[in-house]
Amino acid sequence: xxxxxxxxxxxxxxxxxxxxxxxxxxxxxxxxxxxxxxxxxxxxxxxxxxxxxxxxxxxxxxxxxxxxxxxxxxxxxxxxxxxxxxxxxxxxxxxxxxxxxxxxxxxxxxxxxxxxxxxxxxxxxxxxxxxxxxxxxxxxxxxxxxxxxxxxxxxxxxxxxxxxxxxxxxxxxxxxxxxxxxxxxxxxxxxxxxxxxxxxxxxxxxxxxxxxxxxxxxxxxxxxxxxxxxxxxxxxxxxxxxxxxxxxxxxxxxxxxxxxxxxxxxxxxxx
Amino acid sequence: xxxxxxxxxxxxxxxxxxxxxxxxxxxxxxxxxxxxxxxxxxxxxxxxxxxxxxxxxxxxxxxxxxxxxxxxxxxxxxxxxxxxxxxxxxxxxxxxxxxxxxxxxxxxxxxxxxxxxxxxxxxxxxxxxxxxxxxxxxxxxxxxxxxxxxxxxxxxxxxxxxxxxxxxxxxxxxxxxxxxxxxxxxxxxxxxxxxxxxxxxxxxxxxxxxxxxxxxxxxxxxxxxxxxxxxxxxxxxxxxxxxxxxxxxxxxxxxxxxxxxxxxxxxxxxxxxxxxxxxxxxxxxxxxxxxxxxxxxxxxxx
Numbered sequence: 001x002x003x004x005x006x007x008x009x010x011x012x013x014x015x016x017x018x019x020x021x022x023x024x025x026x027x028x029x030x031x032x033x034x035x036x037x038x039x040x041x042x043x044x045x046x047x048x049x050x051x052x053x054x055x056x057x058x059x060x061x062x063x064x065x066x067x068x069x070x071x072x073x074x075x076x077x078x079x080x081x082x083x084x085x086x087x088x089x090x091x092x093x094x095x096x097x098x099x100x101x102x103x104x105x106x107x108x109x110x111x112x113x114x115x116x117x118x119x120x121x122x123x124x125x126x127x128x129x130x131x132x133x134x135x136x137x138x139x140x141x142x143x144x145x146x147x148x149x150x151x152x153x154x155x156x157x158x159x160x161x162x163x164x165x166x167x168x169x170x171x172x173x174x175x176x177x178x179x180x181x182x183x184x185x186x187x188x189x190x191x192x193x194x195x196x197x198x199x200x201x202x203x204x205x206x207x208x209x210x211x212x213x214x215x216x217x218x219x220x221x222x223x224x225x226x227x228x229x230x231x232x233x234x235x236x237x238x239x240x241x242x243x244x245x246x247x248x249x250x251x252x253x254x255x256x257x258x259x260x261x262x263x264x265x266x267x268x269x270x271x
Numbered sequence: 272x273x274x275x276x277x278x279x280x281x282x283x284x285x286x287x288x289x290x291x292x293x294x295x296x297x298x299x300x301x302x303x304x305x306x307x308x309x310x311x312x313x314x315x316x317x318x319x320x321x322x323x324x325x326x327x328x329x330x331x332x333x334x335x336x337x338x339x340x341x342x343x344x345x346x347x348x349x350x351x352x353x354x355x356x357x358x359x360x361x362x363x364x365x366x367x368x369x370x371x372x373x374x375x376x377x378x379x380x381x382x383x384x385x386x387x388x389x390x391x392x393x394x395x396x397x398x399x400x401x402x403x404x405x406x407x408x409x410x411x412x413x414x415x416x417x418x419x420x421x422x423x424x425x426x427x428x429x430x431x432x433x434x435x436x437x438x439x440x441x442x443x444x445x446x447x448x449x450x451x452x453x454x455x456x457x458x459x460x461x462x463x464x465x466x467x468x469x470x471x472x473x474x475x476x477x478x479x480x481x482x483x484x485x486x487x488x489x490x491x492x493x494x495x496x497x498x499x500x501x502x503x504x505x506x507x508x509x510x511x512x513x514x515x516x517x518x519x520x521x522x523x524x525x526x527x528x529x530x531x532x533x534x535x536x537x538x539x540x541x542x543x544x545x546x547x548x549x550x551x552x553x554x555x556x557x558x559x560x561x562x563x564x565x566x567x568x569x570x571x572x573x
Contacts, residue, residue: 078464132493143510167466168466171463177437193516207500212449217495217496
């Protein structure tokens, strides 16, 4: 597919212009220390790590580079079927063109738009975690179909197709979702009977709770990460650690996963 | 519409809607290659596949109206929820010895070509007749054949399913707005997330539970959110919904079956039919034998 593979983060940095940091949030500081010295003016550092702020990345990189270009983004797993939802916020030294470059890249695998950084945790709660809500719903819908007599495979297929079609209708319509819902509820019909059960059980409220909980947890993790300020003594310690990391005898695999956006490894990008 | 699959590309559907106020649709339809008429009889005479896209109580009247013109080549496709193949065959047998009937259940996302359709073939419909319908409906989404006794369950799941999704999307957007997102962005992101997840499931061999696990990092935001869904019985609400829609469909089907037409009533219905053909009587919905009109989803739902 035209993707080159290397085990050296330094090589990656030297031969790239856009660096996607696709590691777990606690690892970000170590990666930045490792690649920091090789960052040049042309580099755009893109962090997909949930809860890691632009300012924290800029602060770390400023030890190595006067005006590091940083972009923070939040995406989701359906990028692997090219129907992802991505937002990004540009840092202090990133130009408009840098943002547009990232947008062009991410728009090739789904929806992508720029936002203010303070919205990113809410986006995490909605479209970042959203696929999990959908998989849970799809499992339950299939259970409902099976309860009423459908074979499992067919039930899974029909449920997923119904959700996909409805989502597409909403994306392509100017109408309110409530209006679209009204349009499929005939008087006294099957659908309005079903909807009553959803409403009685507080279906909508559960989803609002979910979005809120994910957002709040993201803010909490971000807060925990911010508190871990690196003192000058610790910086020196981290540099020593970096030397150890470059030693092949030390296997800290996850710490060296600075890589281009790897669609085969969704886990490494999530919070 | 011709019956031969190879000629489909060259044939144009004929849409019949006797209500003159619907003529404003005729120009946009004609641009799509759809011809428009106000006469159900004309529709039957120049077509091979007839889609009955009317409300379930109207089906018997339509069958009485077009029955005399049904020939051996015709395939009668009913999209009416709860109307059984046997009830249609019974009505048509007064006019035709071996009427070809197919029953189908679809859903509104056909209008964005991502529908979910199932069909069951009647006593006299051949395999090729079913395949013809499948080819037609597969052009607007997923389509597969099922046994007729599964159709009410399909109604509960994918027939009503879009309504569950629209409700969920409204709520997800509310959640996003509560946490600070502008409404338009919240609606967009919620819909994109559902679309992407559904597509992942369709293209994956994995269990939805496995896909859910894959996006829940230890101690992360997503698993915190999922706990709220589970605490509130989220899954159970959806099972309830599918069940309720299915049960209601069976009930409506039962009510429709009970209304057996006695010979005296058949004569009465024929008299009514004569009245219906009179332009002075405006019973617009009763004459809506038409091809599958993607611009008018309401007429096809239960």
